[in-house]
Amino acid sequence: MADREVTQDGSSVAVDTTPRRDPHGLFSPAARALGRLVGRRAKWVTVVLAVVVAAAALALGGSAEATSTTATSLPASAEAARADVLRNQIPSGGNAPAIAVFSRPGALTAADRAAVTAAQRRVVAGDRSRQGPPPQYARDGSTGLLVIPLSADLTDDQTSTTVEQLRTTLRGDLPAGLQVNVTGGPAFSADVGKIFEGADVRLLLATAGVVALLLLLTYRSPWLWLVPLIVVAVGDQVASKAVAALSRVTDLRADGAVTGITSVLVFGAGTNYALLIIARYREELRRTQDRHEAMRAALRSASPAVLASSSTVILALLSLGLADDPFTQSLGYASAVGIAIALAFALLVLPAAMVLFGRRLFWPFVPRLGQAEPTHHGFWSRVGERVTRNPVKVGLASAAVLAVLACGGFGLRIGLTSTEQFLQKPEAVVGQEQLARAFPAGTSEPTVVLTRSDQVAAVTAAVQKVDGVASVRPAGSGGGxxxxxxxxxxxxxxxxxxxxxxxxxTAASSVPGARALVGGADAEALDAQTTAARDYRVLTPVILAIVLAVLLLLLRSVVAAVLLVLTVMATYVASMGASWFAFDHWLDFPAMALSTPLLAFLFLVALGVDYNIFLTTRAREEASEGAAARPAIVRALAVTGGVITSAGILLASVFAVLGVLPLIQLAQVGTIVGFGVLLDTLLVRSVVVPALVSIIGERWWWPSHPGPHGTSEPEPAP
Known part of the structure; x- marks a missing residue:
């Protein structure tokens, strides 16, 4: 049904006024409520309130709680964590040794050895608590080392400052050619901290730059891109302050990795939501004269998909609270807060800000009333027609591509050593490598065995018999x-x-009555590996269940929900395989970091399903108006293809920004998720899903068909 409506220039155009069925069910009340915030007066109130709230958050949010370098990414039940608690009861147990490694090509001279002794005196003169054992020298005479006790209770910032001062003190008055590198646990912590110095600013600038460029290319307008960019950027800063405040009242650790990943998620998800809303708004402006009504219609159609998508991500992130790894828990809670704030700014602030400026905001491509929708016969419409014309052949070819990519994961190795986690070698790694060449490899961070004092001799004897133990010596006692x-x-x-x-x-626990616990850096790394494996086993089915539940509530179709979950799982496996092939053969990464598979799974499944949600909710909307399954998915692809592709490219680019920090783990997460998002956007969503819908037909919506009275028009022959 069509009515005539008079445009601003006095001409009359036909406007479609056919009543539309509401296919969104559960999310429809929220969508209608959002429409009330974009009225002629309400929009100003919404924007002003947003400015006030953002200003208050930025002024009062404060900084994150300082964290201690002794805080370990282990559950309290892990043996290494229990050993650390017991070790702190010993007077000398609160120390974390820094290792100064002195070296010269060839062998150290007598003057070099005198300089090492003098360096130790300079260190101790500044703080008597840093008195360690006498200098030790390698058998070949090439290397000397100093063990310098540092407090284990320093915060990350204090550790970085202390290590930097120590390095400066040690380098004073050294003979020409004598090199010194400080390594050990505190030095590694300091070097990781140095990587994150100014990381927030670098990440923000890089991310904002990528988003601005892609928005400019997407809209080809000199100012339209500024509105979503400013809204999302303010949301990111509010989220940062919210996470900082949360860290002061909870156990959440807001370190550089947590805040960096959270910022990337806020920018990526927030911009994705903005792209979908703006695209639907522009579409409605071609049907409706009044921009306020156009935005209300856009929100009624787009916000259910955005709410479903964000709910999936937020619930999946909150499920990380079930993890044993404290870093994973902190990342989950912080990112969930960030996504919730990004959602609020996208659905509350952005629509109100958009209608402030009217149609002129889209100049030079201003949508006019009655103008034909260009996407109906554009590139993605042609893609949909070709895919659905031969769905079996296209589906099999796509499955073959995914299978080939997945085969790249054969031989996958997980677990990086402390020297392998950096893309560029910091001083701590250089010192560790030099130390390993001249001394037993574990000299810098010995394994700690804690036992009852009356069983020291028996435990020492048992541990010395273990193959691979170079030496065992007492390091302190107290309290039995x-x-x-x-x-x-x-x-x-x-x-x-x-x-x-x-x-x-095994050897220490076999001594009767010793009650021995084994800790130290290697034991912590082993327990961290065990924890990561446990978290992966527990959380992957939980995340899948959350995604499936949200899809069932949104689509009310068991078939569609199950198949969409299977497609995002296929995307994850293929992306992991292709990425590992690149890491192993081209980038020469030794292994994947422990938490990389879980984080990649979370982001790819939770974020990857977004695009399928955007596509299938639009298809359900078309089906609710009487379209059969095949034409419904073709129309949905035609209308959403451009905006979803732009969103996917933008999200992949945003995750690639993690590569500005020289940590292998962040580079790996960024690569896997970035490639996976592109794969999902360009192949799975554009080809595989339409092919599946064409093959399955009306059974795709089982058991709740969205068409009038549960039926639809006969599907046309291909």
Whole structure:
């Protein structure tokens, strides 16, 4: 049905006024409520309130709670964590040694050795608590080392400052050619901290730059892109302050990695939501004269998909609270807060800000009333027609592509050593490598064995018999507990070191009455590996269940929900395989970081399903108006193809920004998610899903068909 409506220039155009069925069910009341915020007066109130709230958050949010370098990414039940608690009861147990490694090509001279002794005196003169054992020298005379005790209770910032001062002190008055590198646990913490110095600013500038460029290319307007960019950027800053405030009242650790990933998610998700809303608004402006009514119609259609998408992401992130790894828990809670704030700014602030400026905001491509919708016969419409014309052949070809990509994951290795986590070698890694060449590899961070003092001799004897233990010596005692330091011959955090730690635990626990606990850096890394494997096993089915539940509530179709979940799982497997092939053969990464598979799974499944939600909710809307399954999915692809592709490219580019930080883990997460999003956008959503809908037909909507009275018009022959 069509009516005539008079435009601003006095001409008359036909406007479609056929009543539309409401296909969105559960999310429809919220969509209608959002429409009330874009009225002629309400829009000003909404924008002003948003400005006031944002200003208050930025002024009062404060900074994140400082964290201690002793805080470990382990559950309290892990043996290494229990050993750390017990170790703190020993007077000397609150120390974390920094290792100064002195080296010269060839061998150290007598003057070099005198300089090492003088360097130790300079360090101790500044703080008597840093008095360690006398200098040690390698058998070949090439290397000397100083063990410098530092407090284990320093915050990250204090550790970075202390290590930097220590490095400056040690380099004073050294003979020409004598090099010194500080390594050990505190030095690694300091070097990681240095990577994140100014990281928020670098990430924000890089992310904002990428988003601005892609928005400009998408809209080809000199000012339209500024509105979503400003709204999302303000939302990101409000989210940052909210996370900082949360860290002060909870156990959430808002370190550089957590805040960096959260910022990327806020920008990526917020801009995706903005793209979908603006695209639907522009579409409605071609049907409706009044921009306020056009935005209300856009919100009624687009906001259910945005709400379903964001609900999936938020619930999946909150499920990380079930993890044992404190870093994973913190990332889940912080990112959930960030996505919730991004959603609020996208659905509350952005629509009101858009209608402030009217149609002129889209100049030079201003949508006119009665103008034909260009997407109906555009590129994505032709793609949909070709895919659905031969769905079986296209589906099989797509499945073959995904299978080939997945095969790249054969030989996948998980677990990086402490020296392998950096893209560029910091001083701590250089020192560790030099130390490993001249001394037993575990010298810088010995494995700690804690036992009852009356069983020291028996435990020492048992541990010394373990193959791979170079030496065992007492390192302090108190309260009836003695600490033994066992130096391992294997590289720190290597699989060989983990095997030795397991054998040490078996040997120490076999001594009757010793109640021995084994900790230290290698033991912590081993327990972290066990924790990561447990979290992956537990959380992946939980995340899948959340995604499936949201799809069922939104689409009310068991068939569609199950198949869409299977498609995002296929995307994850293919992306992991292709990325590992690139890491192993081209980028020469030694392995994947422990938490990379879980984080990649979370982001790809929770974010990847977004585009299928955007596509299938539009298809359901078309079906509710009487379209059969095949034409419904073709029309949905035609209308959403451009905006979803833009959103996918933007999200992939935003995740690629994580590469500005030289940590392998962040580079891996950014690569896997970025490639997976592109794969999902360009292949799975554009080809696989339309092919599946064409093959299955009306059964795609089972058991709740959205068409009038549960039926639809006969599907035309292909």
């Amino acid at each position: 507990i003695t600490e033994l330091d066992a130096v391992l011959s294997a590289d720190p955090n290597s699989s060989r070191a983990f095997d030795i730690v397991r054998d040490v635990r």
